[in-house]
Amino acid sequence: MLVQLTVSNFAIVRFLELEFAQGLTAITGETGAGKSIAIDALGLCLGERSDASMVRPGADKCEVAARFSLAALPKAQAWLKDNELEDEGQCILRRTLSSEGRSRGYINGQPVPLSQLKQLGELLVNVHGQHAHHALLKSEHQLTLLDHYAGHKGLLDAVRDSWRSHKALRQELTELQGSEAQRDARRQLLEYQVQELDQFALEEGEFARIEAEHHRQANAANLISESGQCLALLSEDEQLNISDMLRQVTDRLSRLQGDDPALEPIVATLFDAAALLDDAGHELGRYQQRLEIDPEAFAELEERLSSAINLARKHKVAPAELPALHQQLADELNGLTDSDDRLAALEQELVKAQQHYLEAARRLSQSRERHGKALAQAMQKVIRELALPHARFDIEVAFDEAAQGGSGGLDKVQMLVSTNPGQPLAPIAKVASGGELSRIGLALQVLTSGESQIPTLIFDEVDVGISGPTAAVVGKLLRSLGDRTQVLCVTHLPQVAGQGHQQMQVVKKTAKDSTETQMRPLNAVERIDELARLLGGDVITEATRANARELLAG
Structure with missing residues (x-):
């Protein structure tokens, strides 16, 4: 519940620090004093729209902070935890607004976007404005009120979840069906391309090997000639070769090392070099023996190399990328085949999902029907006490299995009323006058809010147009609601204010060129x-x- 509200430089408020308690708090004051100003300031903390005109004239900024107790609010606690905004069990919402119109929001001292203020605020406070009864004319709002009264959140969640599943399956099926012609055309192209690549069957790394072998074969004659000449220079030329010359040098230095031991490591190195030179000569000889000019093998290599280059050009990739492209196209082709299988499976899944949704919606409708009767009886009793002694009230819940449906089920709810003897029940909009609608709306707000899980309810001058004995009934209704939850009520009626567990007064003071609104407990x-x-x-x-x-x- 709301524990404390601090307001600084908001509109004509210089500074307010208010403590709130459980029960019904009546807020009263003279006309024009600004009885709703604390509610408007609280709205800032709850993520409502801001405007630079809200800043008190002459001030740089306004600031509003609201502290809430979450002791009995597991949903709000969970929301703070999920959003990593919890702070030792406390909940402080703060909003600042500069005179230039720049706004910032904070939860437990951490800056947050206004959308998060609004999300959390919806778990903490529910505001009923003086014109809220006009929403009663809409069937959607009547349905929402009935659901609040019924409190069947589990049934609503089941319908919403089954609707989302059904909608997702239907969208996937529509997309698959819509692209069926394109898939067929794509499949035909892929089948041809994959078959062509299957036949060519270029392996990973094969193109580099083909290219290297083709280059070697193209230069085979030169390799044979040059390697033969090099072999002769190394060892096979009878007149002059490197091996003989190296042996001569080694022999001469070997004879000299007896005269100077410093030549020993040089001689050792030459012996090693001679051994390595012999090895190189043997390897070069074997290499030359393997070399041959094979025109037939060269032609085959040239044909495969050319085919790979042409196929790569056709697919607009590098030749070395053909194996990866082959795998990619094959996977896509398999995916299209899987899509056909998925299409058949989806049609069956959609039938099951539709049936599941219908069952969930029917259970929800039965609950609405049952609670609708209970709410209608309670409403009829209350509105007869609100200076409508002959009033009758009923709630019609129409379940339409053939309707388009949605996340709220397949029901159309219509609230019916008769305010005069002999008058048949008819939709509220067609029967109720302005004053009657206000009273009916107030009764509905009180009765349905009693089942609400929102801990703080605010009624902002919802009793406009009500007086006398009717006002006394309204006061008792709000008092009864305050016995179960925290209620703040801005009112001009003494019969309502007198029912408050506590009362606050709003006064407007003017001094010279300054006007200020103040609010205090009485x-x-x-x-x-x-x-x-x-x-x-x-x-x-x-x-x-x-x-x-x-x-x-x-």
């Missing part, structure tokens, strides 16, 4: 005077005080 004596003012106007008499005491006592 003690027992001050409440009597404020209620007397509401009853009798600016002149407070002992008679109005006596009436005020009666209101508080009742």
